[in-house]
Amino acid sequence: xxxxxxxxxxxxxxxxxxxxxxxPEKGVLRREGIPTVINPLDKHALEVALDLKDRFGWxxxxxxxxPPDTLNTLREALAMGADRAFLASDRALAGADTLxxxxxxxxxxxxxxQPCDLVLCGNMSLDGSTSxxxxxxxxxxxxxxxxxxxxxxxxxxxxxxxxxxLKEVHMSFSCDSPITLAVTKEVNLPRLVNIMGILxxxxxxxxxxxxxxxxxxxxxxxxxxxxxxxxxxxxxxIKRRRKVIKGEPEKVVEELLNNLHQVGVL
Amino acid sequence: MMPEMNHEGFWVFIEQIQxxxxxxxxxxxxxxxxxxxxxxxxxGAVLLGDIPHKEAYSLLSYGADRVYLFSHxxxxxxxxxxxxxxxxxxxKREKPEALFVGATPLGADLAPRLAAVLETxxxxxxxxxxxxxxxxxxxVVAGFGGxxxxxxxxxxxxxxxxxVMPGVFKKPEPTKRDGExxxxxxxVKESDLVPPVMEVKPKEKKTVALDSADVVICGGYGMGSKxxxxxxxxxxxxxxxxxxxxxxxxxxxxxxxxxMIGQSGKTVHPxxxxxxxxxxxxxxxxxxxxxxxxxxxxxxxxxxxxxVCDFGxxxxxxxxxxxxxxxxxxxxxxxxx
Numbered sequence: 250x251x252x253x254x255x256x257x258x259x260x261x262x263x264x265x266x267x268x269x270x271x272x273p274e275k276g277v278l279r280r281e282g283i284p285t286v287i288n289p290l291d292k293h294a295l296e297v298a299l300d301l302k303d304r305f306g307w308x309x310x311x312x313x314x315x316p317p318d319t320l321n322t323l324r325e326a327l328a329m330g331a332d333r334a335f336l337a338s339d340r341a342l343a344g345a346d347t348l349x350x351x352x353x354x355x356x357x358x359x360x361x362x363q364p365c366d367l368v369l370c371g372n373m374s375l376d377g378s379t380s381x382x383x384x385x386x387x388x389x390x391x392x393x394x395x396x397x398x399x400x401x402x403x404x405x406x407x408x409x410x411x412x413x414x415l416k417e418v419h420m421s422f423s424c425d426s427p428i429t430l431a432v433t434k435e436v437n438l439p440r441l442v443n444i445m446g447i448l449x450x451x452x453x454x455x456x457x458x459x460x461x462x463x464x465x466x467x468x469x470x471x472x473x474x475x476x477x478x479x480x481x482x483x484x485x486x487i488k489r490r491r492k493v494i495k496g497e498p499e500k501v502v503e504e505l506l507n508n509l510h511q512v513g514v515l
Numbered sequence: 516m517m518p519e520m521n522h523e524g525f526w527v528f529i530e531q532i533q534x535x536x537x538x539x540x541x542x543x544x545x546x547x548x549x550x551x552x553x554x555x556x557x558x559g560a561v562l563l564g565d566i567p568h569k570e571a572y573s574l575l576s577y578g579a580d581r582v583y584l585f586s587h588x589x590x591x592x593x594x595x596x597x598x599x600x601x602x603x604x605x606x607k608r609e610k611p612e613a614l615f616v617g618a619t620p621l622g623a624d625l626a627p628r629l630a631a632v633l634e635t636x637x638x639x640x641x642x643x644x645x646x647x648x649x650x651x652x653x654x655v656v657a658g659f660g661g662x663x664x665x666x667x668x669x670x671x672x673x674x675x676x677x678x679v680m681p682g683v684f685k686k687p688e689p690t691k692r693d694g695e696x697x698x699x700x701x702x703v704k705e706s707d708l709v710p711p712v713m714e715v716k717p718k719e720k721k722t723v724a725l726d727s728a729d730v731v732i733c734g735g736y737g738m739g740s741k742x743x744x745x746x747x748x749x750x751x752x753x754x755x756x757x758x759x760x761x762x763x764x765x766x767x768x769x770x771x772x773x774x775m776i777g778q779s780g781k782t783v784h785p786x787x788x789x790x791x792x793x794x795x796x797x798x799x800x801x802x803x804x805x806x807x808x809x810x811x812x813x814x815x816x817x818x819x820x821x822x823v824c825d826f827g828x829x830x831x832x833x834x835x836x837x838x839x840x841x842x843x844x845x846x847x848x849x850x851x852x
Contacts, residue, residue, distance in 0.1 A: 266659050278663065347639075348631060376659055378778070379639035381627035384595070388631035393596055393709055397620040410713065415620045417532045418717050420592070422710040476636030480653065481666040485797070487804060490825040493816070498838040501828050505810065506842060508826050514787045514808045515846075 251406065252308045253298035253367040254358050256386065257326055259285040259319035260376040271482060278482070285319045287326065290371025292439035293432050297369050297401050299330045299440065305406030308332050310362040314342060314353050317457060327450035328442045335361045339459040344472030351385030353470055356463045358390065361456075368429040372396055380431070387429035395422060396431040522612040522673040525551045526559040528602070528625070529574060530617050533717065534564065534591070538686055538726075539617030541577045543679060545687035546644055547615060548578030553646055559583060559611055563598055565591030571696045576689035583609075587701040592715055593621050594708050595628055603632045605699060611674045613652050615644070618678035630676050636669035637676040642683055642782075642801065652677070657778055662797040682726055682782040725774055730756025731785040731806070733776055735799075736763035737792025737813060738832055744769045746836040747791060753843050759783065761799050764792075777802040792832045795820020812836070 261269065261283040269278045301307040311326040311334040313319070323334040337357045345353065358365060368390065370383040380396065387394035399419070400412035409424040414433065460470055468474060492508065494501045509515040525547040529540035540560070547558045560579035562571055564586065571584045585601050606614065606629075616626040618640045630637035643655035647668065652675045654667040669675040705711075725731065732751045738744055744764075751758045760770035762777060776783055778798040788806035792813060793799065800823055803809060811820040812828045812835050821827040828835055 261659075266662055269659060269663070278659075346636065347627065348634070348636065351631065377639075378658065379627075380623045381630075381637060381639055384624065384627040385631040388628055394624075394628065395595070395710075396624040411710070413620075413624075415532060415593070416718070417535075418715050420715050421713045423713050424710040426709075428710060476634070476672040477638060477667050477669050479665050480647070480668045483664055483666075484662070485657075485664050485801065485804070487800065487823040489809060489823050491822065491827070492825065493821055493827045493829060495816075495829045498830060498834045501830055502835060502838045502842050505826055505828055505839070506846070509787070509808065509810070512808055512825075 250306060250308050251301070251366045252310060252362060252364070253301055253369060254310045254312055254362045254365045255291070255295045255298050255326070255331065256354055256368065256370045256382070257291045257295070257311050257313045257322060258288040258371070258374045259313065259315045259322040260288045260374055262286045263375055285322055287322045288371055288374045288376075290373060290432065290434060292329070293434055293436050294369035294371050294430075295326055295329055295331065296437045296439040297430070297432060298367070300437065301367075301403075301406055302330065307366075307406065310335070310365070312354055312357050312362070313337070314345070314350060314357070320455065320457075323455055324450055325442060327453045327455065328446040329440060330446060331453075333361075333454045334456070336457045337460070337463060338457050341460045341467065342471045344475060345470065346475035346477045347379050347381035347385055348476060349470050349474035351382050352389050352474060353460075353463070353465060354382070355386045355389030356465045357458065358386070360458070360463050364427070366427055368392070368427075370429065370431045372398070372431040372433045383429055383431035390427075390429065392427045392429060394429040394431070398430045398432045399435040401430065401432070401436060522610045524557045524559050524609070524611040526561060526611040526614045526674065527579070528614065528616040528622065529560050529562040530619060530621050531562065531564045531566065532593070532621065533715070534566065536570075537617060537619060537681075539619060539622070539679070539681040541686045542681065542684040543615045543617065544574065544578040546679075546684045548687070550613070550644065550646060550652070554650065556612070557581060559609070561602060561605065563590045563601065568696060568698070573689070575692050575694035575696075577687055578692070580694045582694070582696045583699055584696055585699045585701050587703055589703050589705065589708065590701065592712055593625075594712065595624055596709060597703050597707055598625055599628045599632055601699070601701065601703070602629055606633060606674060614674040614676050616676070616678045618680045622678050626676060626678050633674070635672040635674060635676055636667075637678070638667040639678050641677045641679045644677060644679065651675070657801055680782055682784070685784070724757040725759050725776070725781055725783055728757035728783065728785055730754040730787045731759050731776070731783050731789070731803070732756055733759040733761065733788065733790045733793055733803075734764050734769065735761040735790060735793030736767065737794070738764060738769065739792065741769050743833060746832075746840065749840055750789070750836065750843075753840065753847070754787070756785070756787070761793055790820060790824075791836060793820055794818045795823060
């Protein structure tokens, strides 16, 4: 059975980002009490896999690296229709940058989903927005990658036409061997979870593995395996005049134009 | 652990698409020049493509001391694995201390793979690059929609790699400078290009004057309708500016994605920015932080934009904009006399 692996990232619900605060001792953002959701683009990646499952009988495996309190997001992925889900979770994985994250996820994929024909990711995460993990997973798996994928087409589930959206051009590739794809929201419309899916998900395998269980090299994971460091974290400070003008339109516009004239931009 | 030794020079990957060099590479050459001068080292440019020698010389005038040129018909079209292999072996040979790549789709596809092959750090979509007191490159990135900024460093491994959004740095004025173009050996076969490229289709060209506009009029969700949007165009015309939009306005279909301003869109540097019906969420505001004067018009006096603007007009766009247009016309008429 051909197999697709979908990488899912739990992120703090963007609705509550104003509640994020800095932990001055650790130099990290406090996320406590903020619900986690699946990174929106990852649902598009999952939909590509579920479509292959529906049309050609592929198996769909979901993998993630996160603290254990994010399991709800993997259950949601199973409820959408994935077959199995695996979470890499371990204190030793904390502080990972994209390189250590990609090494960990690639290790998990090798452990639980080998061989795999497609690795699917969202093109970027809303919280970190790096877009770096997918090509780096591909590197550790020793397979090619294509990011900014706006179209995945196949007639037989074996040969794929993949369209990459560079700003100036569309490039299309012919793929018939394992590859990692990072998809944009143009690729499809993800399905919604229904009650049948939620009930079915309860019986599906959902497993948490630690670093040793995956067989990871301790020097390549977490902060130890991360070439980059966060030196400083801060709220952008924007210095502006902050002059508020209120009143009748005729009056406020006049005052605004006078002000703009005074500062020399009109 | 000490940084890997003997790494020297600030390098820039020069992106070309269909033979045309993208501006972001030139912008980065300007920044690399500044950093290299501060450290007393050289600037390297890496160019791959089906490119004539003389094209590569133009990069010297933008600040490069050395241009490493990989010219080959098979490199005319971008290919992740082929590009990565050639650049990685050059980097291993020449040992630059830093390598910058434009945070365009192409750059964002290439740089992570390259960093993984080189086993080094990479920061994404930087909004600033500077040298720390210890001489280490400080890479400023935005997270959580721009509401937080982080300074990222790569203390031990080299090169220090960063992708940078187009428009963050200004493209330098070309000047006559000395330097050399170094042609590199290219060993690439059609069968190396896995997966093979089927076709490359140019997208419909939409010219966007936004990048270099001196005045930017930006509409947000509060504009309310496509009909109201026309007022922005009229205002832009009066002030000789260009119209931009926020994400919600683009999602409503009032403006094309190409003119979206903010973290996932464009960064603009106008003298005057006027936001109409814009609430001022951080991921929009980071895209205009270099604007000299920021004006916002919004009916909600509690909109976050009022905290980070120069002049905030509390009022409905439907009422304020027509008056603004009328009065500007009057002033311009008066100036003609």
